[in-house]
Amino acid sequence: MDGGGRVLEPLTGSAGSAGASRPAAARQDSLLDRLPRHLFRLSSPLDSLGFRRRSSVAVPLSRRIPHLAGTFLTLGFFGLIAGYGLVLNGDYAEFARTHGDPRDTxxxxxxxxxxxxxxxxxxxxxxxxxxxxxxxxxxxxxxxxxxxxxxxxxxxxxxxxxxxxxxxxxxxxxxxxxxREPYALWQRDGELFVVARDGTAIDRLRDRSLASLPLVVGEGANLQAPAYLALLEAAGPLRSKVRAGMLISGRRWTLKMENGLDIRLPEEGAPAAMARLVRLDRESGLLGKDVLAIDLRMSDRVVVRLTEEAAAARSENGKKKIQRGVKGIET
The missing domain is CATH 3.10.20.310 (membrane protein fhac)
Known part of the structure; x- marks a missing residue:
């Protein structure tokens, strides 16, 4: 008994009390069964944010990987190795050149x-x-x-x-x-080049059909080819006797004739000097004489350099004339 005259019941009932408490426990269980189950679900702070855990079901690995995926991965791996080898060996560039790259395909x-x-x-x-x-x-x-x-x-x-x-x-x-049309031949460092009108060296002389083009010689002569062709036009009937034009110091021309004769032209007025040469040759046959060079650089005179034989013969003739003159004085 407690102090109030009541009888205290044990917390753990005996055999007799257990039988009496079962109906109450049964009633309590039926009451719980009737309550909604969501009232007994434990809540977490994430629930208020809208997160829900997804229930997972164990699926075999063979069912997760697509069918034949391993085969394709293996083939892709070896394909990458083969492609890398082609790039290293330079074969891919040749393959792409012939068949195009994938985007071209x-x-x-x-x-x-x-x-x-x-x-x-x-x-x-x-x-x-x-x-x-x-x-x-x-x-x-x-x-x-x-x-x-x-x-x-x-x-x-x-x-x-x-x-x-x-x-x-x-x-x-x-x-x-x-x-670019072949315009002239240009000799430089012992080699012949085909040049266009603007002086661009197109190629070395390979086509022998171009060997008849006008020939210029010297540094920068390719850029002055149009001026040289203007001199050939002024040469008129003497054009076929001109073998080449040599550019001297990038300023004036010396014409090389077929017979080895040099025609030295002035820096200014070269076409007029060429016309004068045509007239002299027509009047006296100057180009057919034993001369090595004809200098036309001075407008008021023509300087002629004779060959050694012609110079010796001229000197001998001069001596004979002097001797005849001396004898005439003595008599």
Missing amino acids: VARALGFGIEKVTIAGIARLPESYILDLAGITPGSSMPFLNAAEARERLLADPFIQSVEVRKLYPGELVLTLVE
């Missing part, structure tokens, strides 16, 4: 391959050389052909003066070129 598959190439304005350069120089191959495609780069590559050839590259979609490429 895709563009050709979509109908944007280069089906037709029109080249206009060429006379001496072969078409295959033009295509190779521009980097146009069967593997090229219209969208990925760099027209500006192709133009620069073509202009790197001294034979090509100007070029225009146009794309006509879906599959035609038009190249319009202007070639």
